[in-house]
Amino acid sequence: MANFNLKINGKNHQLDVDPATPVLWVLRDHLHLVGTKYGCGIAQCGACTIHLDGVAMRSCIIPVSAVRDQAITTIEGLSEQGDHPVQQAWLEHDVPQCGYCQAGQIMSAAALLSDNTKPSDEDIDMAMHGNICRCGTYTRIKAAIKTAAKVG
């Protein structure tokens, strides 16, 4: 066990955990921030996507000890009122089916749009390749990303 000071969604959190614990489980089990989802645990599905200093990362394979002073943003902290352009576009297109993958999809999409304000279809395919949607909402996700790009 070791002490860590994490900056999550603009707040500091102190905790004492096994340094190997992935950020995903720190968020879910220790801080009850359950928007970040477990889907595979091996960086293959994207359900656990968070931002580390603004970059989309799979939190299931990042040990808490590797975070250091990088700022963590989770779906809960993407916007204060749930009105990030990507979240709004998701509502406009009524994207979710079961909804389980959607936090990860939104975090990947938000990171894409912060780097590339006018992504092409190929850019979207590439950036979103790591996010599986078992329910098959990909066409709506793509449409929502394009809507968010127009707004953002």
Next chain:
Amino acid sequence: MTTLKTSIGRRSFLKSAALTGGGMMLGFSWLSSCQSKTEEEVMAMPEAWFEINAYLKIGDNGVVTIYTPNPEFGQNVRTSMPMLVAEELDVNWDKVLVEQAPYHPENFGFQFTGGSRGIMSRWEPLRMAGASAKHLLRQAAAQAWQVPLEEVTTTTGMLHHQASDRSAGYGEMASAAAKLPIPEEVTLKEVKDFRIISTSRKNVDAKSIVQGQSLFGMDYHKKGMLIAMIVHPPAFGLTLESVDDAAAKAMPGIKEIVTIKSFPDGYEKGGFDTNAFPELVAIVGNSTWEVMQAKKELKASWKPITATTETINGFRGKETKHTPAGLESTDSHKAQIAEVASKPGKIVRQDGDPQAAFENAAKVIERSYSAPYLAHNSMEPINAFAHVEGDKATIAAPIQIPGFIIPTIAAGLGIPAENIEMEMPRMGGGFGRKAYAHYVVEAALISQKVHAPVKLIYTREDDMTNGIYRPTYQATYRAALDENNNLVALHVKAGGIPESPLFANRFPAGAVANYLAEEWSIDSNITIGAYRAPRSNFMAGAEQSFLDEVAEAAGKDPIQFRLDLLKQAKDNPVGEENDYDAERYAGVLELVREKAAWGQNQGNVHRGVSAYFCHNTYAAHVLDLTIEKGKPVVQKVCCAIDCGIVVNPDAAKNMAEGAITDGIGNAFYGELTFKDGVPEKSNFDKYRMIRMGEAPKEIDVHFVQNEIAPTGMGEPPFPPIFGAVANAIFKATGERQYDQPFLGDKQVLG
């Protein structure tokens, strides 16, 4: 106007109150109101609620809470079911809040998700709930105003008496209405008067979902809750022999390691008690990561199972089930299938004289099709929360059909079934898998043993290797054409491990004078279960690929060929029992032909058509494919559906888009193979799922407009897409596709 006897009462004691500690089920937030609102615009909370009937309560300010009875797994019934209530209640949708009803069949009838039957089965009862509440409100107003009931009318949440120019909001009359007896009969609206049904309403949970709120079983948390994980045999055909838990127990954060047995000795299983691994080791500890680490340290030895024959209390009464011993492999399955499929099967339907027709045919075409096992792979892995205290159990689990597992939980715990309280959090997908709720039994048994609330979590690997797969299937079709290229005989022989996929009375049965259907099956110890459109999910692709090939051999346009057969089935049906309406079937083909502009030159785009009827809904697809550097790219899918009245059109489109995408993914990549009983894929690094760049670039969904009572949307658009993919690939490459997956691990065709 339809007048119906009501079958709803007031709520008896709502069991869920005990679970509010979890905070996720009853703790609806204003964010889940039906409209997107900014913080300032949220609805005002009423000061008092009045329960009008089991399905709804009305606040003194006119806000309505509707309890949605069935569990949600992405089919959007949490929106569409309350829409049915709100329609007949005649209320402003903006004033409706939705809450998940807990499991309570006395109040809410059969609460389930599956078979695309949700909306169909709730179509009348939920409208009745709304209509009977409206009736009571009108009665209350009539009494308050001393006017005849017939003269009290409603407009969206308001009661009126025109003659005396009086009006009141529902909230003002709710208290009086709640005290009146439930009417014995109610009158439902006519289709032309619908204002909510058949208009697109946004998913009531979308806002909570995009903000990452706690909604799913996986998110459930209760103070003092421990985390449990299971260790199951590494192969089908093995069972637990002994455990050495010393090393695992010594790991940090581990509380207990226990073994559990899912069925008491002599327990007569129900049809959904499927479970390959009823004896398990469970590791219980403080946190998921710690338990995951200990799981790696657990040493268990396994021994071969012995063959069993048991009686199961299934759908069709008592059934005998044989489970062979041994370690099965995909290779040995293939050899078994080849052998059994070459012998005569069990004849399930025969029309005319198929043998003579084949002997006298000018042309005979014979083709065989196969499909592998599939894992459901819901994005939310299996999990369940349970807290057993004495002879009471509290459960919250993502579950499709709670009623089917409650007797097993009760028997396993040795407590009365009525002492089990169950909440049904949102499921992160199910696809049939969460109808087999052995994991709930496991969570309950673990909680009982460790005397603590536990959340059982399956790792992705546990989820993918635990069984209950879509079976592997094979089908051989033969067609006889006469010298004028008319289809004069059809023979289908189909089977699978361990069940046959055949539906003998489906199209083209009824459209062909001489018809023979045979089936076979092979026992196995690899467990199977319902998977989105069971059996249809294979038969549609095989049949629609075959008909395409027959149409080609007959020199006919594939859509016209199907329409000609359907005309025959309509005008002159063969046989007594044909499970489809030929006119509605033809209707979706005609609609898709028109909407896809079939027959026009599409340049380098290759098109495949396919249609199917299952789960009471008709679906037809035209799929446009291009080949880019050998790689198939789905440009567009045009889809026509007849599911009767479409309750929530945009949500229904979302369902169709999802089913199409899911089907394309499975047609191209879906496959689970076995070696010596071991599933050869256990996570998404090996199990190929369709991803963003492989999804269709465009999906265009159309509905047949009619006033027929609605049927399901979750399954029907899924099966036919396999045929559309296969037929489009043929157009593009000249090669027919017989064995799924068409691409597998390859990137390019051929």
